Amino acid sequence: MSFGDSIGLLAKSCGAEIVANCRGVNPDSTRLKECLSRNRDVLSQQCQSDYLGAFDAIQKRVAARVTVANACQREIVKVCGGSTKETSKSIPCLVSTPKGISNNCLKAVDDAGYR
Structure with missing residues (x-):
């Protein structure tokens, strides 16, 4: 999943929850993931289902980009x-x-x- 696909999935599945529960959170993936995890009890079923996969895909892309320099x-x-x-x-x-x-x-x- 690309960065764009991951962000699109987060926006579609969790946009309302991010606005309602994570306003003011620095939008880097670590802090946003922590915010959603802390507020898991108020997340929609769709957001709960999708957000961990989206963040996992983002982390894999970040790690892969670091690998390019070495490889x-x-x-x-x-x-x-x-x-x-x-x-x-x-x-x-x-x-x-x-x-x-x-x-x-x-x-x-x-x-x-x-x-």
């Missing part, structure tokens, strides 16, 4: 002429230049949702 070190430097300290600047190159990109790097890019 693609060689490609970032050799193929894209970038720096491993600024991985995000090399993402367009990694996505558009499959030649010379290892399968491990391509998998990391896919898992991170970049392509």
Whole structure:
């Protein structure tokens, strides 16, 4: 599930609960998840059913994006002429230049949702 899909699911399933119970909460995924968990007794059945899966998908994408820097070190430097300290600047190159990109790097890019 992409970031957009996860956020869309949260908005659809939990939008009213977020507005009613989590107003003023910093909208990062950790704090919002904690707020919904604290207020679980007043959440709709649909929200209860969907929010943990949505947050799990977000966390998997975040972890996968961190993995790209490690899995693609060689490609970032050799193929894209970038720096491993600024991985995000090399993402367009990694996505558009499959030649010379290892399968491990391509998998990391896919898992991170970049392509």
